[in-house]
Amino acid sequence: MGKEITSRKEDYSQWYNDIILKAGLADYSAVRGCMVIKPYGFALWENMRDQLDKMFKETGHQNAYFPLFIPKSFLSKEAAHVEGFAKECAVVTHYRLMNDPDGNGIVVDPDAKLEEELIVRPTSETIIWNTYKTWIQSYRDLPVLVNQWCNVVRWEMRTRLFLRTTEFLWQEGHTAHATSQEAIDETIQMLNIYAEFAEEWMAMPVIKGIKSINERFAGAVDTYCIEALMQDGKALQSGTSHFLGQNFAKAFDVKFSDKENKLDYVWATSWGVSTRLIGALVMAHSDDDGLVLPPKIAPIQVVIVPIYKGDEQKQNIDEKVKVLLEDFKALGIRVKYDDDDNNRPGWKFAEYELKGVPVRIAVGARDLQNNSVEVARRDTREKKSVSIDGLANSVHVLLNDIQQNIYDKAKVFRDDNITKADTWEEFIKILDGKAGFVSAHWDGTAETEDKIKELSKATIRCIPLNNIKEEGKCILTGNPSRERVLFARAY
């Protein structure tokens, strides 16, 4: 038989890899730690990208593009920034190859050494702020609201498909503002856009919060994030929005004159989400039969499979389906008619389930007699006979219903897996048991956070934005605490 998927319970990592490889989202590549995104996976990314891009533009942002290479000296201008990234940078040292004098193929030409090495961007703050210096002189030049869609490289020691690859695709927004408050507002606005995208488009509930100092972005004053919960009880940071204060403006000497003709450094933000979101999508919704995609971003929302004996039946079905396809497209539904004769219906059913297509419609001679079709939904595996009259409308309603149902299911799971712990014993018991988010008191120090991480492998995912103030004692040290924070083991 075809493509068996390892059970989620048996081996979660294997299950995750199986889904990605067998649904045709991506493949391993010849380069260690890198990944080939296949057409189906890329179509999914494009849908996500287009929606995010629309949301960015609706809030006044524009796209631009900055170079892949960053001069080494730029990276070290902001102390915390270089500290955070130095250990995972790919470095270009030469610009030419030559034939090996010993005849062993091709070698790097030692005469072609670069005077200053170039870093393949792990993120673009430095090269962008070096540019902003030339763009900004006056308050009239502000705000600068720019985003770029690009690839970045971070040489991680261990990689996982979509979640952590050496090279990945993302967007990074970099904004410059006249006041601290305006920059903070921008940071929070973008966090809200990410949360809205995750919940309404990916059907994935997230917790908005702020990072502890340990988990903060290298060079930021504050890092805001959205955190999602995966089905194995581990958390996944799904997007970040940073308030950078004046750190980069000072590092790159970006000053502006305000209305009173006073000179000040500009205030900055940066924010990003990546193809990691696809990993999140896989782990949030899929089951042992394959991927489950939310209709709003599924590359194929509806697949129609004909079932027939002989050319005559096929022609009758084709005729009927032709009308249906028009109806679907008129409602903006992404539909595919799979009448490929190489595969049998059963094979197609299994294949589209694996690919997570939300709705499947089977049309056979029997259905045409009854003026109906068989409609199957991916999320619940329910099948029922539906009248051909008004089919596009009923499918449209069904797609919305599936979107909502997937979200609700993930939300219930997430809410059931936020557990309060008041003692260290409880804390460990939850992490080793059902896992998920553990809401617990912490004394607010980096030392305690480190110690907790060392002892439990759990980190502070975030301090939720809507947190209730509550007096308590740190689960590790017993020192006083003003609020609970969310801990979890994370990807």
Add this chain to the structure above:
RNA sequence: CGGGGCGUAGCGUAGCCCGGUUAUCGCGCCACAUUUGGGAUGUGGAGGUCGCAAGUUCGAAUCUUGCCGCCCCGACCA
């Protein structure tokens, strides 16, 4: 870089301990026929540097040594 495992056809594998005909099986692939309401069946066919190199031997996928590569665990991971 430390601990463990693996390398045989596109993929997954048997054989290795205990050397000996033509390297096993499944999936996939190609052709033809019959099929098509949950991953079809039959018949025929193609496809192999047994990771690489050296050694032992009459003879190596199998034994020895060295090297290379991959996976898992750890270190690392805004």
